Amino acid sequence: MPARLGLIGLGFGNKHAGTLQHLENGRLAAVCDLNPDRVKKAAEKYGVPGYGRIEEMLEREKLDGVLLCTPPYVRMPIVEQLASRGLAVFCEKPPAGDLPTARAAKRAFERYPVVNSVGFMYRWMQAADCVKALIAGRPVVVCQITGLWEVLFWAREGRISSDYFFRDRAGGPLVEQGVHLIDVARFILGDEVARVHARGANVIHPLCDSFTTEETIQVSMQWRKGTLGSHVHCWTTHQWIFQVLFAGVDFELTLDLAANQVRGRNNGEIVERTFKDDYYRTELEGFCEAVLKNDPQLIRGNYADACHTLAVAATAMQSIDCGTDLPVPAY
Numbered sequence: 001m002p003a004r005l006g007l008i009g010l011g012f013g014n015k016h017a018g019t020l021q022h023l024e025n026g027r028l029a030a031v032c033d034l035n036p037d038r039v040k041k042a043a044e045k046y047g048v049p050g051y052g053r054i055e056e057m058l059e060r061e062k063l064d065g066v067l068l069c070t071p072p073y074v075r076m077p078i079v080e081q082l083a084s085r086g087l088a089v090f091c092e093k094p095p096a097g098d099l100p101t102a103r104a105a106k107r108a109f110e111r112y113p114v115v116n117s118v119g120f121m122y123r124w125m126q127a128a129d130c131v132k133a134l135i136a137g138r139p140v141v142v143c144q145i146t147g148l149w150e151v152l153f154w155a156r157e158g159r160i161s162s163d164y165f166f167r168d169r170a171g172g173p174l175v176e177q178g179v180h181l182i183d184v185a186r187f188i189l190g191d192e193v194a195r196v197h198a199r200g201a202n203v204i205h206p207l208c209d210s211f212t213t214e215e216t217i218q219v220s221m222q223w224r225k226g227t228l229g230s231h232v233h234c235w236t237t238h239q240w241i242f243q244v245l246f247a248g249v250d251f252e253l254t255l256d257l258a259a260n261q262v263r264g265r266n267n268g269e270i271v272e273r274t275f276k277d278d279y280y281r282t283e284l285e286g287f288c289e290a291v292l293k294n295d296p297q298l299i300r301g302n303y304a305d306a307c308h309t310l311a312v313a314a315t316a317m318q319s320i321d322c323g324t325d326l327p328v329p330a331y
Contacts, residue, residue, distance in 0.1 A: 003064040003088075003288040004029040006057055008078065010038040011161070012092060013069030016119075017046055019280050026288030030061045054078065063087060065115070065291045071161075072097035072176075073169060079105040079303075083112035088291040090284070092119045094179050095306040097171055099314050099329075102307045106331070109303050115290045117283075117299045118306035122184040122257055124282040126275045130262050131255050132188045134271070135246055140189060143221070143229035144245040145181045147173070151235040152205060152215060164235075167213040167317075174198075174217050174313040178233040183301065183309040184255070185244050192308060195222040197325040198316040204236040219316045220325075231316075307331045 003026040007013050010033040020028045031042045032051040043050030051057040058081075065088030068078060072094050082089050089109075095118050096102035109116050122128055151173070155164040163169040170176040186192065200214030207214075216234040223229070242257035245264075253264040253271060263272045283300075290298035308331050315328045 002027045003291040004062065005090075005288075006030045006032065006061060006063045006066045007069065008032045008054060008057075008066060009069030009071075009092070010035065010042050011069065011071075013067060014042065015280065016067050016069065016284065017042060019284055021046070022281060023285055023288060025285060025292060029063055030057050032057045054081065058082075058085060058087075065089065065287070068092060071163060071169065072171060073101075076101050076104050076108075080108040080112070083108050083114050083116070086112070086114060088115040088287070089303075090117045090119065090287050091303060091306075093183075093306070094171060094175055094313070095303055095310055097169075097175070099311060102310050106304055106307055113296075115287075115294065115296050115299065116303045117287045117290070118301055118303055119283070120180060120183040120301050120306065120309070121279050121283045122180055123187045123300040124286060125184075125257075125260065125279045126277045127255055127257075127260055127262050127273070128184055128188060130273060130275075131246060131253050134253060134266055135188070135248065135251065138248050138251070140225075140227045140246050140248050142245065142247040143185055143189065143223065143227050144247075145178075145185060145229065145231035145233075146241055146243045146245075147178055147181050147231070147233040148237045148239045148241040149177070149235060150238045150240075151177065153236070153238070165211045165213060170213070171313070172213040172217070172317065173215070173233040173235050174219070174231075174316055175310070177235075178217070178231060179309050179313050181233075181242060181244055181257070182231065182312050183306070184257070186309060187301070188244070188246065188255070189223065189225075189227065191223045191225045191227065192330075193221050193312045193328050194224045195325055195327050196220065196312065196316045196319055198319040200320045214320065217316065217320065219319075221312075304331065
């Protein structure tokens with residue numbers, strides 16, 4: 001039988017709800033959101049019960065797990081509420097809005113060791129697996145991350161939440177979105193960022209009471225194994241460029257997340273490979289398999305691991321505020 005999953009949060013959660021319709025090992029069993037209109041539409045669209053209160057959904061429905069897709073500042077105490085009931089938890093990224101909340105959620109999963117995963121879907125890409133295999137065991141001297149997108153224009157046009165204008169709500173470009181690129185770099189390198197030094201800028205949208213996030217952030221990174229690199233993330237360009245460049249003595253390979261492609265050179269040979277996999281689906285299939293088998297080893301990135309990614313982004317934001325190089329805390 002497929003895993004029966006509840007869904008909390010019908011913003012981006014709708015993306016996962018749609019994906020679940022195509023899985024054989026998992027199905028959507030109920031939805032929950034504070035917005036009654038969202039609940040009504042989703043319940044009718046997916047043919048499942050809808051709820052306005054989490055407690056009511058958990059009491060009435062027999063679930064194997066829950067997709068937690070609330071905003072990052074609304075994660076605790078929901079994580080503990082779910083885990084204490086023995087429910088597997090798929091938490092949308094970022095794992096939390098700040099490090100204290102992430103630590104609290106991590107401790108909850110330690111107290112209640114249920115299967116848990118965080119929505120860093122790029123770990124499940126065939127393209128990421130390709131780069132990881134090509135550079136395995138070889139020193140990487142440079143890791144260059146680039147993230148350019150038009151997120152703030154979407155928010156200004158009302159296409160996404162105005163929370164993106166506020167650093168204390170969405171976290172800004174790094175915490176809300178840059179974590180995706182940091183995470184896939186960590187996954188491929190099998191390494192951790194040791195130190196960061198970051199700067200922020202506002203060229204298009206000046207900081208003010210109604211706009212409190214940096215629109216562009218640049219981070220210098222030093223990895224524990226010696227790799228050096230940087231991460232530039234910008235929300236005010238009508239482009240979609242999500243790339244991670246890995247360079248060594250005899251290779252330079254770019255993982256192009258927007259094109260689902262790997263290109264560059266390896267040992268003097270041209271590499272250009274394009275993939276067609278639906279990694280959102282692969283990610284949820286992997287979660288459902290882990291739930292059905294009660295095997296956390298099938299998860300590519302659990303909550304504790306995701307805290308390492310969040311720590312890099314959160315420390316970079318602290319570096320912007322204090323203007324100095326900072327060590328990334330270990331988890």
